[in-house]
Amino acid sequence: MTETAPPLLEIEGLTFGFRNQSANLVDGVSLTLGRNETLCIVGESGCGKSVTALSLMGLLPPDAVRIDSGTVTFEGETIDAGDFARLSRLRGDRMAMIFQEPMTSLNPAFRIGNQITEAVRHHRGGTEAEARERALEALEKVGIPAARQRLDEYPHQLSGGMRQRVMIAMALVNDPSVLIADEPTTALDVTVQAQILDLIADLQTRSGMGAILITHDLGVVAQVATRVAVMYAGxxxxxxxxxxxxxxxxxxxxxxxxxxxxRLTGPRQRxxxxxxxxxxxxxxxxxxxxxxxxxxxxxxxxxxxxxxxxxxxxxxxxxxxxxxxxxxxx
Amino acid sequence: MLAFIGRRLLVAIPTILLISVFVFLLQQLLPGDPILAMAGEERDPATIEFLREKYGLNDPLPVQYFKWIGGVIQGDLGISLRTNQPVSELLLQKLPVTIQLAVMALIFAVVIGVPAGILSAVKKGTVVDYAANVVALSGLSIPNFWLGIMLILLVSVKWGLLPASGYTPPGEDLVRSITTMLMPAFVLGTALAATLMRHTRSAMLGVLKSDYVRTARAKGLYERRVILRHAFRNALVPIVTLTALLFGELVAGAVLTEQIFTIPGFGKLVVDAVFNRDYAVVQGIVLCTAVGFIVMNLLADAAYFALNPRLRKS
Structure with missing residues (x-):
């Protein structure tokens, strides 16, 4: 982040909780994210890191959650954190998200290609054939071999790592400027983990996209983070x-x-x-x-x-x- | 897919044979003797003997069974002991009536039950959900015959909107055929709709929590598309299974419904046959129902293939 350019994304005083509880799940969280930057949010389970991300995407269930205050400024446009409708217009388009569980995050009933073109056509319109070309490009960009064939395959025909690549392709198909990744590698083998992290970093340098990486794995943080936010209890x-x-x-x-x-080095200790x-x-x-x-x-x-x-x-x-x-x- | 269906068909054959043995033996256990009824008041031993010989009732049981099943395979289900009509002819006459009733009832059940289930799952914990559950519970607890009689009283007797009873073949007058069947189908359909609604609701609740529904939302799709395409498509598998299993309930319900609305269908045939100890007819009906059940399950299995791509590989 340079001093002069305005940040890509700025969260200001985000505060919300469950409707049936007085205490806040997330309490006065402010964050900024610049172009090409990777912000890691770390903390143990239940510290509010995932719900913070979901609220950015307008994905919190509005009937269970009350948004008390906070604004999200995205590419110069300031949106009230409680304005789910406006946030949802950004998601999948300017702001995309990938999740922890690649095995279950793709719909088992639909072909890979179809699940990606759906996102293209929703935001960009156009014909199925055009969207399919875009989907193919996205799959190739995330390094899926024989991408054209994969378009017509079902999720169960792919491995976990491949599925996460498909998720990334789906998230990136509309060229978002922010990618939110919620524990994207937790469910994957260590070697695949490194591949996926490298892939995200590589895509970032190519497009200048900002990324928010939510994780509890400090090894991952050390590997990819430009900046780190430590969260505790909201x-x-x-x-x-x-x-x-x-x-x-x-x-x-x-x-x-x-x-x-x-640690592997130094004296062994409890x-x-x-x-x-x-x-x-x-x-x-x-x-x-x-x-x-x-x-x-x-x-x-x-x-x-x-x-x-x-x-x-x-x-x-x-x-x-x-x-x-x-x-x-x- | 064809191999799968073929395998299922192969399994169906011994099942049907087993059912046929069961059906055949069951009627041996029925009290009463139709020959005595046929022989008249005098019960002349010679006449009785003649009739027994004529209908092959003096043969040992296995011989009787093989004679019968041999005929069944060729489409000969025997002769009704009461009306002297071939059973297959009777069945062919009555079957379309009941199929029409069952199909219309199933349409009612699906059209009411599935949307209500989706709605109450999506609006879980709200007034809509509670209202749907109350309606479903009443649908389950109100007996068919009571609802039928009430409807006849109100819709036919008081308002004169729909015919109270009878049957018109669709070939003769399609509109009249459908309007006549509307009330019976509704009565038969409501109880099924309630079951279907509750299962749709629980299937949808499970699916709505899944990760891929969250992914669909993260794509920015409209909520309606998320629910109807991404969630419902996956909830369909248990719903289809249940619909196939409801077939049994449908046939049982049809018996009662046909009695209330005096529809000359399968249900009426079976009741009359049982009361008259018309063995051949009872056998034919039970066998026919069993085959129908197996066909429904086969259809459900075939539907899984369309719905669940994971099955197609194996």
């Missing part, structure tokens, strides 16, 4: 460039995440974990939501910490940041 607790986050993590939760990754569980929406602690599990928690943590700058783009939401101050104090 809030962003730390955000910065990949280098800043990996070399100088500031939030106790980020530090906990980093140290729970097994894997450290972050004790406790993510609080449930109706059992959210006041103030800092990590305070119940934080080894450094103090009485001041009952107040909500602001996301404050540490250095450069690096921001952290902790009363005791930067870390050095905290260690000296405690």
């Amino acid at each position: 809030r962003i607790v730390e955000i910065g460039t990949a280098q800043e986050i990996f070399e100088d993590p500031q939030h106790p939760y980020t530090i906990g995440l980093m140290s729970s990754v097994p 894997l450290s974990t972050v004790p406790g569980l993510v609080p449930t929406p109706d059992g959210m602690p006041e103030g800092c939501r990590f305070s119940t599990r934080c080894p450094f928690a103090r009485p001041t943590c009952r107040e909500v910490p602001k996301l404050a700058p540490v250095a450069g783009e690096h921001h952290v939401a902790c009363h005791y940041a930067p870390l050095e101050t905290r260690l000296e104090a405690g």
Whole structure:
């Protein structure tokens, strides 16, 4: 992201929750994404990373979820986060999404080609033959061998990795400027995982597309991220460039995440974990939501910490940041 | 696909044979003796003996069975003991009537049950869902005969809109044929519609949660297309199975419905035959129904092929 160009996508103060619960699922999340940039959102299950992505796509069930506030500015157009109709016009077109489960994400009853042309014709119109050519191009672009044949095959005839490629082709067929990938490689073999990540990175450099990658796999983050946002219990607790986050993590939760990754080098030691569980929406602690599990928690943590700058783009939401101050104090 | 259907047909043959043995033995267990009824008041032993010999009732059971099944294969289902008409002729006469009733009832059931099921799944937990469930539950709990009688009272007697009973062949007067059959078909169809609605609802609820429905939405497709194309297409498999299985219920229901609306169909034939101990006719009907059931299941199997591409490979 350059200083002068406006970001491709800007989320401002996104806040929402279930209609039948008072606590927020996602609380005041703000993010930006630039062209050609890969923003990784990390955090453990239930931290709100997937629902944040779904809300961008206008894919949250409107009868179960209340959007309290937030705006999405996309290519200069500002949309209210609760305006599902306007968001849904973007999805599949300017903004596309791929999911975790390639095995079940394609409709078993329809041919691959048909599932892709459907997306083309919905947004672009045109004839089936034209859409089919576009679909073929997309399949070739994602490196599917014998793409013309694949058009007439059914999902069950393809492997998991191939299906994820088809999903990517389907997402990219309308040349979106933002791709949201929700754990796109979690269900795949490690070797296939690397191929898919390389493919996304390659497509990005070719088209300048921005990508939001949601994952809990820090190995994946280290491999592809330009910037990293760490989410905990519906809030962003730390955000910065990949280098800043990996070399100088500031939030106790980020530090906990980093140290729970097994390492191949250095002395063998017991894997450290972050004790406790993510609080449930109706059992959210006041103030800092990590305070119940934080080894450094103090009485001041009952107040909500602001996301404050540490250095450069690096921001952290902790009363005791930067870390050095905290260690000296405690 | 043809190989699959062929295999199914091969399996169907022993099934039908087994049913035929069962049907044949079942009538041996029925109380009463038609020969005694035929022989009249005097019960002259010579007459009885003559009649037994004439109808082959003195042969050992296996011989009787093979004689019978041999005829069945050639389309000869025997002679009605009561009317002296060939059973096959009787069946051919009555079968179209009941088929018309069943098809019309099935149309009612599908046209009411499937959309109601889709709607209540999509609107789960709303007033629409509850209303559909209440209607379905009443459809299931209201007995056919009561609904039939009430409809006759209201629609025919009070309003004079539709004929209360009878039957007109479609070849004779198509409009009259359909209007006459409208009420009976509706009565027979409602109970099935309720079952179909509840199964459609649960099938749709399962499918709507699936990942590919989310993918379809992520493509930006209109919700209507997501539901009717992506979700419903996959929910169809269990719905088709159920519809085939409903055939049994349909035949059983037809017996009662035909009695209420005095329709000269299969149902009336079977009731009369049982009461008159007309063995040959009962056998013919049961066999015919069993074959119908097997054909329906075959059709359902064939439908799977069209619906589920995963089956086509094996």
